[in-house]
Amino acid sequence: MPEIVAERVDLAFGKGDARTSALRDVNVTIEPEAFTIVMGPSGSGKTSLLTVLGALIAPDRGRVAVGGRDLTSMCSERLAAFRRENVGFVFQSFRLMAGLTAEENVRMSLSMRGALDSKKRALRALAEVGLERKAHLKPDAMSGGEKQRVAVARALAHDPMILLADEPTASLDRASGIQVGEMLKAAVHRPGRVLIVVTHDERLRPFADRVIQMEDGTVVTARTGQ
Amino acid sequence: MLKLVHIYLDRLRYAGTSLTHARGRLTIALVGITFSAFLMAVQGSLLYGFTLAASRIIDAVDGDVWIVAPGIPALEFASPIEERIAWLARGVPGVAETGRGISGWAPFQRNDGGRTFVFAVGATQGFMGKIPSPDGAANLVGGRKVPLQVDETDKNALSETSLPIGVQVAGVKADLVGSIKGFAAFLGTPFVFARFEDMRNFLPYKPSTISFVLVRKEPGSSAESVRDALRARFQNVDIWTKNEFSSKSRIFWLIKTGAGGALSLAAILGFLIGLSVVAQTIYSLTVDNVEEYATLRALGAHKGYIKSIVLIQSLACGATGTFFGLLGVGPFADAAKAIVTWISVPAWMYLLVSVVVAILCVLAASIASRPAIAIEPARVFRA
Numbered sequence: 001m002p003e004i005v006a007e008r009v010d011l012a013f014g015k016g017d018a019r020t021s022a023l024r025d026v027n028v029t030i031e032p033e034a035f036t037i038v039m040g041p042s043g044s045g046k047t048s049l050l051t052v053l054g055a056l057i058a059p060d061r062g063r064v065a066v067g068g069r070d071l072t073s074m075c076s077e078r079l080a081a082f083r084r085e086n087v088g089f090v091f092q093s094f095r096l097m098a099g100l101t102a103e104e105n106v107r108m109s110l111s112m113r114g115a116l117d118s119k120k121r122a123l124r125a126l127a128e129v130g131l132e133r134k135a136h137l138k139p140d141a142m143s144g145g146e147k148q149r150v151a152v153a154r155a156l157a158h159d160p161m162i163l164l165a166d167e168p169t170a171s172l173d174r175a176s177g178i179q180v181g182e183m184l185k186a187a188v189h190r191p192g193r194v195l196i197v198v199t200h201d202e203r204l205r206p207f208a209d210r211v212i213q214m215e216d217g218t219v220v221t222a223r224t225g226q
Numbered sequence: 227m228l229k230l231v232h233i234y235l236d237r238l239r240y241a242g243t244s245l246t247h248a249r250g251r252l253t254i255a256l257v258g259i260t261f262s263a264f265l266m267a268v269q270g271s272l273l274y275g276f277t278l279a280a281s282r283i284i285d286a287v288d289g290d291v292w293i294v295a296p297g298i299p300a301l302e303f304a305s306p307i308e309e310r311i312a313w314l315a316r317g318v319p320g321v322a323e324t325g326r327g328i329s330g331w332a333p334f335q336r337n338d339g340g341r342t343f344v345f346a347v348g349a350t351q352g353f354m355g356k357i358p359s360p361d362g363a364a365n366l367v368g369g370r371k372v373p374l375q376v377d378e379t380d381k382n383a384l385s386e387t388s389l390p391i392g393v394q395v396a397g398v399k400a401d402l403v404g405s406i407k408g409f410a411a412f413l414g415t416p417f418v419f420a421r422f423e424d425m426r427n428f429l430p431y432k433p434s435t436i437s438f439v440l441v442r443k444e445p446g447s448s449a450e451s452v453r454d455a456l457r458a459r460f461q462n463v464d465i466w467t468k469n470e471f472s473s474k475s476r477i478f479w480l481i482k483t484g485a486g487g488a489l490s491l492a493a494i495l496g497f498l499i500g501l502s503v504v505a506q507t508i509y510s511l512t513v514d515n516v517e518e519y520a521t522l523r524a525l526g527a528h529k530g531y532i533k534s535i536v537l538i539q540s541l542a543c544g545a546t547g548t549f550f551g552l553l554g555v556g557p558f559a560d561a562a563k564a565i566v567t568w569i570s571v572p573a574w575m576y577l578l579v580s581v582v583v584a585i586l587c588v589l590a591a592s593i594a595s596r597p598a599i600a601i602e603p604a605r606v607f608r609a
Binding site: 047050051056057077080081082083084085087089091092095097098099100104107108109111112113114116118166 | 228229232233236237239240243244245246247248518521522523524525526527528529531602603604606607
């Protein structure tokens with residue numbers, strides 16, 4: 001699947017006087033097979049950009065297209081179907097299901113997508129992040145780094161074309177942060193995959209092929225390399 | 227097909243695991259549903275039992291058509307009618323046989339010196355139907371001149387625990403010879419069953435009057451056609467089929483009396499409280515999980531997936547709570563019979579409550595799944 005294109009995207013939250021602009025006239029193109037990080041101060045619109053590019057929300061204005069498919073014209077169920085088929089998410093707060101084991105967390109994500117061999121694939125995905133021996137553990141019995149690795153396994157298990165990560169290392173110690181960065185870097189080598197990581201974490205900068213700098217809801221710079 | 231089974235098994239696994247993970251929340255939900263199912267079944271059983279008790283004698287006595295004094299709402303209000311109606315009715319087309327009966331309130335002198343009132347009922351031989359004949363019990367205990375029977379649960383109310391024993395009804399010496407089952411008092415005053423011939427001694431009926439005529443129809447005739455024929459023949463009396471008189475009596479006691487009305491209202495309120503607790507419980511359970519549903523939506527779960535998870539959890543809670551709630555109904559009803567003799571828990575009451583709770587769980591799940599579906603998936607990025 002080719003690039004993600006955002007053209008003249010505006011996004012605001014709230015109503016009336018409380019309405020706040022999150023994205024203003026954003027134009028950006030994200031190339032596949034590149035480790036793209038989005039940086040910027042708090043409130044600069046990084047996460048809002050991720051929600052729009054990840055088909056979680058439609059912009060108020062402008063156009064977002066993935067491989068030529070216009071996401072802005074899709075209804076919420078079609079957006080959900082698009083995410084289900086094409087997108088993997090890694091969240092800052094992991095967002096694992098507390099009642100499920102690591103294996104079940106990954107497996108549930110797969111079965112939701114209709115996978116018949118969900119158990120086998122879940123165990124393989126956990127093995128790829130080095131957690132095959134902890135597949136039976138629930139999130140509350142795991143460290144932050146391990147939880148994030150489960151989240152990465154969950155995001156990659158269905159082999160998505162787009163991988164989006166929001167502050168994936170914010171809650172992790174240095175070693176775990178580096179480990180997650182390496183995993184994401186490895187994930188981007190899949191042909192055609194788009195990877196976007198929103199982060200404050202300078203530790204991830206060395207992994208980046210491209211850095212998008214945001215401020216006040218707009219893209220101020222988008223440059224290739226570290 | 228295999229894929230569908232696999233997908234639904236995975237949903238069941240997730241729904242079950244997610245439900246049992248939050249044990250505290252689940253326990254509270256189960257307690258709520260258990261109590262609700264119990265309340266609905268007990269209130270339903272009280273109402274059902276009262277309904278049966280309100281027409282028990284009418285239903286038990288063997289008559290297809292009843293002839294009673296005009297305007298009486300129930301057997302307990304029986305007034306005198308001419309006895310000759312019983313003889314004349316035999317000439318009406320469709321009538322096979324007629325029987326006579328006398329019933330009414332009579333003072334009962336207890337052996338401890340206390341007095342109470344009883345409702346005495348007697349019908350001619352062969353018409354008592356399901357009510358065992360006092361003669362039979364009298365023969366078992368060596369014969370008595372004026373044999374009486376009472377329900378075993380009312381023996382204590384009459385302070386007579388060992389039978390036979392001599393008593394007085396309306397100043398007439400009689401013998402309480404036996405106890406029967408299934409004819410307990412529902413108005414607080416025991417039913418006492420006597421032979422028709424003895425009833426005139428207990429109640430101030432003239433020799434030419436009785437309380438009711440019982441009509442047995444000929445084979446092939448309908449109760450309604452016999453009723454119509456009798457109505458055409460006799461004025462100044464009310465003539466009802468057994469079912470009509472039974473319904474009339476139930477409606478009177480249930481709706482037109484304060485006690486019955488209060489009981490009916492309590493049953494309705496009990497049901498409504500039960501229903502609202504179940505609905506509220508399921509709703510809270512779902513709303514408490516809304517963050518997990520937001521994650522599922524962000525990951526791409528379609529609405530049907532979320533709905534099915536909520537429904538599975540709702541039905542699982544409903545089934546478990548109902549099981550435990552209904553488990554206590556039988557023992558509770560048995561214990562309550564010492565005070566509320568008419569309580570009756572039919573087998574279908576368990577099914578009814580289970581179905582009602584299941585329907586409610588489906589409704590509650592459909593309402594509760596709305597916020598879970600409507601949740602904005604983008605909130606997953608707010609840490």
